[in-house]
Amino acid sequence: MIRGLILLAAIGGIAAAARGQMTGSIRRDTAPIDVPDGRSTGDAARAISDNFALCIVKRHYPQVLKTLAGPQDAMHDYKFLPKLMDAECFTGSASVGRSYGTSDVELNTNPVSFRGALYKALVRKDFSRRPGTMGAAPLEITGDNAPIHRFADCVVRADPADTLKLVLATAGTDAEPAAIGALRPHLEQCTPTGEQMAFSKGNLIGYLAEAYFREADASKSTGAN
Known part of the structure; x- marks a missing residue:
């Protein structure tokens, strides 16, 4: 913890x-x-x-x-x-x-x-006006919380548009639950079989924001964006 x-x-x-x-x-x-x-x-x-x-x-x-x-x-x-x-x-x-x-x-x-x-x-700052694109393959993820970051990366790559809507939504506005609702199928599909993941709303959005930025920034750096 x-x-x-x-x-x-x-x-x-x-x-x-x-x-x-x-x-x-x-x-x-x-x-x-x-x-x-x-x-x-x-x-x-x-x-x-x-x-x-x-x-x-x-x-x-x-x-x-x-x-x-x-x-x-x-x-x-x-x-x-x-x-x-x-x-x-x-x-x-x-x-x-x-x-x-x-x-x-x-x-x-x-x-x-x-x-x-x-x-x-x-x-x-970087993607509110021009949404990012995802590369052909997901980024390699290591570290203490690799399973969580892989989960977030999976969701982002499955639906970058609704992920961006969620990340850009002002905390506490109706845009947040609307975007989470759109992402819910991917949240379920990206959870490893037999495992359960529980996050606060804020932490979930934070993990998705990190995954989105890393994927979109990597794609931008390689000229794919």
Whole structure:
């Protein structure tokens, strides 16, 4: 089980907590920001996280790509994902704080959710106007969660159009269940025989976003897109 990763806004460095858990802290002067996203849960919290991730991707696109190009495992995510935090995305002119009417924002998340939000943002940036294409063969997938990523890859390749609709949908809107309904046959077909897979809605969308971006980006890189 992956433990939670708490990302706190302020302006400054990254600190490692005990037992491998990472806490990202960006500090403004010497006073930490009083941050409130733990007050929002479910779809509302996902929307905040998605907006934060989109800000990071827009401001640090090459760094995000480099970080996510590492191993698809929890230890990598605990070590490197907190380093992507940017105070401007909490408190700047286009920050989630400004969007929600406050200068102070707290984001409580975990490596799986944060990784998924970053991939949603990458898909939105690179493929919202021009959908990606899939290569002739699926990408080779290894790592701690290879079965989950192969499942997501199978769904994406079976129905890239509805996957893109789901990934681009705003958290909590009617577009999400509509797209999930369209994908349901593929979700069932791509589940290995005799196995069961259970995800939260947010994590499912995150895995699909990662698979879509990796497949479409690989196809784009080879000139097939």
